[in-house]
Amino acid sequence: MRWGFESKEDTNFTYDLTPNNLRYMACFIALVLKKDYSTVWKYIEEASQDQTLRDYISTKVSQSDLGRWSDTEVRFGRRLGWYVFARIMKPKLVVETGVDKGHGAVLLCSALLRNRAEGFEGQYYGTDINPKAGYLLDGIYKEVGAILYGDSIESLSNLKTPIDLFINDSDHSMDYEYQEYLTIRNHLHAQSIILSDNAEACPALLNFSLETGRQFLFFREEPKNHWYPGGGIGISFSS
Numbered sequence: 706m707r708w709g710f711e712s713k714e715d716t717n718f719t720y721d722l723t724p725n726n727l728r729y730m731a732c733f734i735a736l737v738l739k740k741d742y743s744t745v746w747k748y749i750e751e752a753s754q755d756q757t758l759r760d761y762i763s764t765k766v767s768q769s770d771l772g773r774w775s776d777t778e779v780r781f782g783r784r785l786g787w788y789v790f791a792r793i794m795k796p797k798l799v800v801e802t803g804v805d806k807g808h809g810a811v812l813l814c815s816a817l818l819r820n821r822a823e824g825f826e827g828q829y830y831g832t833d834i835n836p837k838a839g840y841l842l843d844g845i846y847k848e849v850g851a852i853l854y855g856d857s858i859e860s861l862s863n864l865k866t867p868i869d870l871f872i873n874d875s876d877h878s879m880d881y882e883y884q885e886y887l888t889i890r891n892h893l894h895a896q897s898i899i900l901s902d903n904a905e906a907c908p909a910l911l912n913f914s915l916e917t918g919r920q921f922l923f924f925r926e927e928p929k930n931h932w933y934p935g936g937g938i939g940i941s942f943s944s
């Protein structure tokens with residue numbers, strides 16, 4: 706009921722995860738990246754407590770015309786997991802297909818900025834077919850990130866460099882998602898990781914992983930104070 710009256714995010718929901726669900730997510734990522742739980746947890750806290758980023762997003766929402774479809778309260782949900790991958794892997798190239806307002810984009814770019822401050826350069830590309838997508842990606846965050854407007858598969862076809870971290874979150878039909886993986890297949894290397902934002906609904910990444918000899922796992926999120934049962938993170942990696 707409260708969500709119905711208070712939230713303006715009625716298509717791409719935002720919410721926090723329950724405390725235990727965050728801990729489950731940390732264990733899941735620790736296993737995949739072969740890191741200690743405490744290392745993963747440190748990065749979840751780093752993103753959760755980044756007041757500069759939170760203030761930036763709230764201000765952007767309040768000041769932008771497009772902000773009428775966003776809440777000023779910042780809730781990243783499973784995207785905190787994406788952040789951890791970007792912080793631990795220190796990727797040179799992160800690609801996210803489907804940017805929408807840019808919650809994932811700006812969070813991932815905040816990770817790349819912190820990596821840069823530690824001496825690891827990295828670039829983010831988001832793809833979106835909507836020319837108005839990505840209004841949250843601005844300011845300092847834009848120093849490491851850009852949006853490629855147009856159909857995602859077309860944009861991916863034009864990429865020339867290896868992709869370290871790939872996040873699928875665009876057209877959520879089975880065929881389209883699978884085609885994205887085929888399109889980037891030759892840009893993957895042994896350490897590349899693919900995350901799917903659609904694995905709770907469709908096995909495209911599972912199928913791709915089995916066909917290409919990659920491992921697959923799925924983490925299911927548990928939203929806090931939200932009616933939505935939650936999505937998750939599908940992950941494809943080489944062991």
Ligand SMILES: C[S@@+](CC[C@H](N)C(=O)[O-])C[C@H]1O[C@@H](n2cnc3c(N)ncnc32)[C@H](O)[C@@H]1O
Nearest residue numbers: 803804805808809833834835856857874875876
């Ligand atoms: C679920 S939203 C992305 C949410 C975003 N990743 C985030 O962190 O909030 C899906 C986005 O995919 C975009 N999209 C849908 N079909 C697409 C296509 N064929 N090519 C590129 N973008 C597409 C939509 O415009 C929409 O902005």
